[in-house]
Amino acid sequence: MWRAxxxxxxxxxxxxxxxxxxxxMNLTAASRSVRPARAVSPAGPPGxxxxxxxxxxxxxxxxxxxxxxxxxxxxxxxxxSSSAKACIDAEGRFFIDRPGTYFGPILDYxxxxxxxxxxxxxVYREAQFYEIKPLVKLLEDTPQIFGEQVARKQxxxxxxxxxxxxxxxxxxxxAEAVAARSSGVLVCxxxxxxxxxxxxxxxxxxEADKRSVIKFGPWKAAPDVKDLLDCVKMDIMAQGYQVDYxxxxxxxxxxxxxxxxxxxxxxxx
Numbered sequence: 001m002w003r004a005x006x007x008x009x010x011x012x013x014x015x016x017x018x019x020x021x022x023x024x025m026n027l028t029a030a031s032r033s034v035r036p037a038r039a040v041s042p043a044g045p046p047g048x049x050x051x052x053x054x055x056x057x058x059x060x061x062x063x064x065x066x067x068x069x070x071x072x073x074x075x076x077x078x079x080x081s082s083s084a085k086a087c088i089d090a091e092g093r094f095f096i097d098r099p100g101t102y103f104g105p106i107l108d109y110x111x112x113x114x115x116x117x118x119x120x121x122x123v124y125r126e127a128q129f130y131e132i133k134p135l136v137k138l139l140e141d142t143p144q145i146f147g148e149q150v151a152r153k154q155x156x157x158x159x160x161x162x163x164x165x166x167x168x169x170x171x172x173x174x175a176e177a178v179a180a181r182s183s184g185v186l187v188c189x190x191x192x193x194x195x196x197x198x199x200x201x202x203x204x205x206x207e208a209d210k211r212s213v214i215k216f217g218p219w220k221a222a223p224d225v226k227d228l229l230d231c232v233k234m235d236i237m238a239q240g241y242q243v244d245y246x247x248x249x250x251x252x253x254x255x256x257x258x259x260x261x262x263x264x265x266x267x268x269x
Contacts, residue, residue: 053078055093059100062106076130084184102126111133120144156231158221165214166235172212173241184263186248187232189225190217199260202253213261229262242267247253 004019031261037137052068069077078084079096088094089177096103105116116123124145129137139145156162169185176183188203196218206213216228229245236243248261 027124052094053091053098054095054103055089055091056096056103057098057100059103060093061103061107063111067107067110071132071134074131074133076106076132077262088099090243098129099124106130106132106135115139115142121148128257152231155219155221155223155227157217159219159228162216165216166232169214170241170262172214172238173243173264177266177268181269182265182267184265185214186211187214187216187262188229188260189262190215190260191224191228192218195260199257202250202261204258205250208258223257236264 009260023153050065052065054063065080068080072150078096087095087097100114101120102119103126105114105119107125108114108116115135120142121144124136124139127139140149155159157190165187169187170187173183185210186206188199190199203213203215216232219228233245237242243264243266245262245264247258248263249258253261
């Protein structure tokens, strides 16, 4: 009887040990199958700044939610608020569809207040997009942005029809580009009313010959003819065109007219 009882106990014990072993192995396998996500939920525990991996236009960055939320009210902080809908890439990183090259300087400013020293205009544009207002203000005080926004653009706002004239110049140049290596566009630049009156007869002659002329001016600002010409060249080149200008001479014109008439030469190949 003792042997029978011992056999039963031994059998039950073995059965229990086997069950325990199976449960232990299952738990171990389950624990191994759980892997931490690459991106941490933007909400995160209160007071904690979890590490976040970002994919910004194909450039990868690692930072914290605290850094991204450093300026409440900014678009960047809103992207990582608890109510925002996150866009995740195939690797689990938060994805932002913006140029990644210039996101690094944005992070550097949020981390330590460091201002960029390169690609000022591009970083300025991204700071505007993310609504990092203190950085936008600081960049506007740099010589590059100040000169562009306060000096040059304010001058061009005083030149009537400047943007429309640029578009017309490009259209005329492209229309004459068929089977040609280059094409020229004639412009007349008259800073003052007196200059405009002086050039009126020459403009009538060109119109009678059915010649297209783009007229800039007059304007009420200090910059002169060359300043305007340089602005036109800069803005057209910014569109990707290869262009230069030279003084235009016509037999029907007096020598003095050469101060106001110029040909912009677009080179295509």
